[in-house]
Amino acid sequence: MAMRCCYFRRLRVADVIEITSGPIDPDGLRKKLFDPAAGAYCSFEGWIRNENEGQAVLRLEYEAYEPLAVTEGQKILAEATDRFSCSHAHCRHRTGLLEIGECAVWVGVSAPHRDEAFQACRYIIDQLKVRLPIWKKEHYVDGHSGWVNCERCAEHAEAS
């Protein structure tokens, strides 16, 4: 019986990261994580906010190198499921122009217990922020723009 459950589970859903230019639907994604063995579900949504480091932000522009973002993202999900014994982990990340309040990234994890779900969700979002080849450019209310995390982005914004 246990074997059959496992087999069924593997067929039904894979731990997967998707890069998409369309809107993220957290409710639809959440359903992909249902599992008879999971007693806990934890998710994280990253939203576009209207300021960064004192500057009023109008919108954000995300760029991804999808082949490697997917490869590296799959590694992160596998690490999380191994390390925290999750049932399933799933991630979706936006590209293109995003307006204030839109969901830029969604991470969801199901696990037998809440500790594992919280820890795995935190691990995935922390790792993907520093490992995936994804970049964001802030477009400010005053008309200029700059790449986030680039040490010289302030200078670059001045020049452009």
Add this chain to the structure above:
Amino acid sequence: MKTITVRYFAMFREHAGVDEETLTLDAATAADVFSATRERHGSAEPDGHCKVAINDVMADWDSPVSDGDEVLLFPPVAGG
């Protein structure tokens, strides 16, 4: 000399003004390729926060490059 195709992303693409270019370089490692492109395009980002991939596989700055390789230069990432 080696023929290397270099692909630029985000800020690097804006500095270079092109998505990619094929260069003939006397380069042994990924760091040598990065150094040559910085000189070529007059930018000065340090290696530390940037990442590199060779032929679609994440690599290190001291990874060797071969004739015909495609080197992908990633400025500091900022997902999420």
